[in-house]
Structures are given as structure tokens and as C-alpha cells.
Amino acid sequence: MRLILAAVIAAMAFFSVRALILLRVGMDNLVLDTQLLAAAFYFGIVFSILMVFGFLQLTQARTEGELQAAQARAEELANTDRLTGAWNRRRFEHEAEREISRATRHKQPLSLIAFDIDNFKPINDRCGHQAGDAVLTQLCTLVGDRIRSTDALIRWGGDEFVIMTPMTSATDAHALAQILRAEISAHEFESAGRVSLSMGVAEQLPSESLDEWLARADRGVYAAKAQGRDQVVVESTEPMELLFT
Numbered sequence: 127m128r129l130i131l132a133a134v135i136a137a138m139a140f141f142s143v144r145a146l147i148l149l150r151v152g153m154d155n156l157v158l159d160t161q162l163l164a165a166a167f168y169f170g171i172v173f174s175i176l177m178v179f180g181f182l183q184l185t186q187a188r189t190e191g192e193l194q195a196a197q198a199r200a201e202e203l204a205n206t207d208r209l210t211g212a213w214n215r216r217r218f219e220h221e222a223e224r225e226i227s228r229a230t231r232h233k234q235p236l237s238l239i240a241f242d243i244d245n246f247k248p249i250n251d252r253c254g255h256q257a258g259d260a261v262l263t264q265l266c267t268l269v270g271d272r273i274r275s276t277d278a279l280i281r282w283g284g285d286e287f288v289i290m291t292p293m294t295s296a297t298d299a300h301a302l303a304q305i306l307r308a309e310i311s312a313h314e315f316e317s318a319g320r321v322s323l324s325m326g327v328a329e330q331l332p333s334e335s336l337d338e339w340l341a342r343a344d345r346g347v348y349a350a351k352a353q354g355r356d357q358v359v360v361e362s363t364e365p366m367e368l369l370f371t
Contacts, residue, residue: 205217207281209262209281210262210263210265210266211266211270212270212279212280212281212287213278213279213281214280214281215282217280218280218282218288219336221278221290222290223336225290225292226336226339228292229292229330230332235293235294235295235296235298235329235330236292236293236294237290237291237294237295237298237299237328237330238288238327238328238340238343239303239325239326239327239343240282240286240288240325240326240327240343240346241286241303241307241323241324241326241347242285242286242323242324242347243261243262243265243285244321244322244323244324244351244355244356245321246258246261246284246285249261249318253317253318254317256317257316257317258318260315260318261315261318261321262285264315264316265287265321266279266287268306268310269287269310272306272309273302274291276292276293277289277290277292277294278290296327296328296329299329300358303358306323306325307325307356307358310322311356322355322356324350324351324356324357325346325357325358325359326343326344326345326346326348326358326359327346327358327360327361328342328343328346328360328361342361342362345361346358346360346361347359349361
């Protein structure tokens with residue numbers, strides 16, 4: 127294709143210059159000077175080379191741009207929950223380690239809010255899985271509209287979620303969790319009505335692993351359920367074995 131294009135451009139250049147020479151020499155004298163023809167021929171070659179080079183540069187730039195865009199889309203899909211648009215566990219585990227290192231280095235607080243939907247299984251059983259999926263999607267939209275751009279919402283699995291809040295103490299994370307809990311419990315979900323959340327808050331401790339940190343936040347969720355659901359519990363500073371599976 128590129129060779130054909132080069133040939134067409136060269137021919138067009140040659141005959142264009144030839145026509146100009148004919149006009150200059152005059153139609154009454156069709157005997158062309160050999161040097162002028164040679165000049166026209168070489169001009170056509172040079173012109174075609176420049177045109178093809180420019181075309182190839184534009185094509186390469188476009189191809190590289192499309193490739194970069196495709197790679198960005200593929201990476202986004204690999205790191206995002208398809209249903210809700212929240213981060214998936216893979217992306218969270220990668221980013222959380224970086225946030226832990228940053229918080230430790232700068233001596234800044236870093237907190238997790240873990241939560242799940244109370245009695246979510248009966249919603250699927252009563253209203254169907256499509257209604258359950260709609261609840262999850264709407265829930266993530268509501269939470270995403272409330273949290274900061276520096277916070278991250280993660281779908282851990284099923285109806286279990288985590289919010290990572292950099293530069294946020296347990297006290298401030300607890301206040302945010304209470305706002306989210308109240309807004310969600312007051313929202314009327316399509317086909318499912320109202321739902322509530324059980325939430326656990328844990329501030330990251332020095333030398334605490336990601337699994338231990340998650341376990342403490344999850345322990346808060348279990349404590350909230352034990353206290354009657356629709357609660358927020360700030361977990362203690364004692365690491366424990368991971369509960370998320």
C-alpha cells in the first residue's frame with residue numbers, strides 16, 4: 127500500500143512539473159529540453175520521498191497513540207470491578223502497599239473503612255440478582271460522590287467493600303463512615319427499597335501488615351453486626367488474623 131502511494135505521488139509530481147515545463151516552453155514547441163525533463167523527474171522522486179516520509183510519520187504517531195490508548199483501557203479493565211467501577215482487589219493490594227509506605231515515611235495517618243450490606247442475600251432471593259446488582263452499582267455511585275478524589279473505593283467481593291482514606295485518622299474515618307451509613311440507610315434503592323451497612327474502621331499501625339490492617343477493619347464489621355447492624359465500629363489497635371476470604 128505504501129509503495130503504491132509512493133508511486134502515485136511520484137507520478138503526480140512528475141506530470142505536474144512536466145505540464146509546467148510544457149506551458150513555459152510553449153505548445154508550439156513540443157521538443158523539451160532533456161535537462162528540464164531530468165530535473166522534473168528528480169524533483170518528482172524527491173517530492174514523493176518527502177511525502178511518503180511525512181505520511182509514515184503521521185501513521186506511526188497515530189498507531190502509537192492508538193496503542194497507548196488501548197493499553198490504558200486494558201490496564202483500567204484489569205484493575206477495575208466490571209459491575210461497579212470500583213477498584214478491584216488486585217489494584218487495591220498494589221496501591222495499599224504504596225500508601226502504607228508513604229504514610230510511614232511522612233508519619234501521616236492512613237485508615238480503612240470496611241463494610242458490607244446487611245442482609246444482602248435476601249435481596250437477591252426476593253428481588254433477583256439484577257436488582258442486587260443494581261443496589262451494588264447505586265451504592266458505589268453514592269459512596270463515590272461523597273468520598274474525596276484521594277480516597278479509593280474497592281469492591282472486595284460480593285457485597286463487601288473497602289474504602290482507603292489517606293491522611294485520615296480513625297476519628298475522621300469514623301465521621302466519614304457515619305455520614306455514608308446515614309446516607310445509604312436513607313436512600314430508596316430501585317426494586318430493593320432501603321438497605322443498611324455494617325462498617326468497621328481501622329487506622330493503620332506502624333509495622334502492621336496489610337493483612338493485619340484489613341483484619342482489624344473486618345473485625346469492626348463483625349462487631350457492628352453483633353451490635354444489631356447499621357452500625358460503625360472503630361476497631362482496637364490489636365492486630366489479629368485475617369478474616370476476609
